[in-house]
Amino acid sequence: MSNDTHAPEVKGADISEAFGEFMSAFEAFREANDERIAQIETRFGEDVVTAEKVDRIGKALDEQKRAMDQLLLRKARPALGREAGGRVASEHKEAFEAYVRRGDERGLQAVDVKAMSYGSGPDGGYLVPEETETEIGKRLANLSPIRSIASVRQVSTAVLKKPFAVSGPASGWVAETASRPQTNTSTLSELSFPAMEIYAMPAATASLLEDSAVDLDQWIASEVEAAFAEQEGTAFVTGNGTNKPKGFLDYTAVADGSWSWGNLGYVATGVDGALPASNPSDKLIDLIYSLRAGYRQNASFVMNRKVQASIRKLKDADGNYLWQPPAGPGARAMLMGFPLVEAEDMPDAATDSLSIAFGDFGRGYLVVDRTGVRVLRDPYSAKPYVLFYTTKRVGGGVQDFNAIKLMKFGE
Structure with missing residues (x-):
């Protein structure tokens, strides 16, 4: 059973704070990676310590993005407790709850008969x-x-x-009064x-x-x-x-x-x-x-995630990063102007x-x-x-x- 059955409510402030931490991590990543690129361009080459720092911040960036996504998902989940005042449940929902709580199949069987449903017990469960x-x-x-x-x-x-x-049907230009030849199917x-x-x-x-x-x-x-x-x-x-x-x-x-x-x-x-x-x-x-x-x-x-981490370090000819962070909580990161799906x-x-x-x-x-x-x-x-x-x-x-x-x- 899930451990977040009674998880605390996720507030907008929590998500905003997580997004702020994510953007701060990205700024730190960009600074460290700029330093790494500058070292590569010198005759001394890339410093091992700087490279490890970039990788470390990159992994932290991934973890913070994952944590923010989890907060957004938890906020989207409905509460498991019943609503105050209680909405009138559908007949199917009431019958399903009786089946789940007590194993009482009679209500669901009645619903199935009314609907002429194929989702009955002999078929391996109830809808x-x-x-x-x-x-x-x-x-x-x-x-x-x-x-x-x-x-x-x-x-x-x-x-x-x-x-x-x-192959589509044949088509072509034709004069207003000219005959229309039959097209191929x-x-x-x-x-x-x-x-x-x-x-x-x-x-x-x-x-x-x-x-x-x-x-x-x-x-x-x-x-x-x-x-x-x-x-x-x-x-x-x-x-x-x-x-x-x-x-x-x-x-x-x-x-x-x-x-x-x-x-x-x-x-x-x-x-x-x-x-x-x-x-x-x-x-x-x-x-x-x-x-x-x-x-x-x-x-x-x-x-x-690993391929994204390597691409996150790349710049275009003008020195702009190809990868850009999400514009806000719930948005996708962008790569060269297109959304990036992990x-x-x-x-x-x-x-x-x-x-x-x-x-x-x-x-x-x-x-x-x-x-x-x-x-x-x-x-x-x-x-x-x-x-x-x-x-x-x-x-x-x-x-x-x-x-x-x-x-x-x-x-």
């Missing part, structure tokens, strides 16, 4: 109330980095099939996005279940959010499509000059496991402009690694959520605890291969 499902979806959007920038579609079937035109193909099952199993004590002040469906949402987000985050990046979504790095990557539909194009750094020592920003510019103009306006960089499942920089992605993920990557989150109450397997086997179905994959480009750390 959570709509409010709880919505809350889980909102929290996953905050926690799961790729979900936060991808397109998300809810479906009621096991597989979403999406047609796309391989489009060549259509189909992308398939199956929804796979993801699960979590939070445990509750008898005292928690007996505490009438605790809103149990909100408790379930808070317990499963981290487990679902961690599994999703990995699958959306590196998943192989077998019993999980297909991550965008699992598709075939080809040099951008040889790109074709069904593959993702990459731009090579020309150096094994690193950006070039001279004018490294040029390679990032090449990556940005490998994307068509229509996709660039909503594009984001995606990389992990996804820990992206690979570290290594020979031939695809460690940076850039693209319009809203058009490029599709997350498919099958409607319905189910909970099965199990009071027997881990006495004296009660387990709640919670499942949802999620799929994902690339839907537009024009919209995402990669950087290969190699030749």
Whole structure:
């Protein structure tokens, strides 16, 4: 069970203070890195002590950003206690609470019969109330980095099939009174996005279940959010499509000059496991402009913390840092004018690694959520605890291969 069930309220002052500390750390980082660069430019070279200082402050900067994000997430969570005066609960919510607290299935069975629902006990649990499902979806959007920038579609079937035109219809200019020749028909193909099952199993004590002040469906949402987000985050990046979504790095990557539909194009750094020592920003510019103009306006960089730490030290030809801190609490850091999304499942920089992605993920990557989150109450397997086997179905994959480009750390 989560330790923050009765966590103190997070106030705006706490977040402002955390953001102020983050910006102070960035200023210290910038000063130390400027000193390191000045030493490199002299004939004596980089001082080891200064380099270690830059790395140390950089790690502290990452930790403070993570702490600020946690404060923002905690502030977004609803209180687990009931509202004063109490809103009238929906029939489904009341029945679900009776099931969770006491194992009383009668109310949920009645709701299922009225709705002609397929979410009954024999199918492996009961559907959570709509409010709880919505809350889980909102929290996953905050926690799961790729979900936060991808397109998300809810479906009621096991597989979403999406047609796309391989070649569009013929078109051309014609005079006002001239005859219109018949155009060629489009060549259509189909992308398939199956929804796979993801699960979590939070445990509750008898005292928690007996505490009438605790809103149990909100408790379930808070317990499963981290487990679902961690599994999703990995699958959306590196998943192989077998019993999980297909991550965008699992598709075939080809040099951008040889790109074709069904593959993702990459731009090579020309150096094994690193950006070039001279004018490294040029390679990032090449990556940005490998994307068509229509996709660039909503594009984001995606990389992990270690790659971001190395890029944070870089400057452009005018001496300006390529990486800029967030404009405020809850905002994203910027890299060369584009938002930067930190996804820990992206690979570290290594020979031939695809460690940076850039693209319009809203058009490029599709997350498919099958409607319905189910909970099965199990009071027997881990006495004296009660387990709640919670499942949802999620799929994902690339839907537009024009919209995402990669950087290969190699030749």
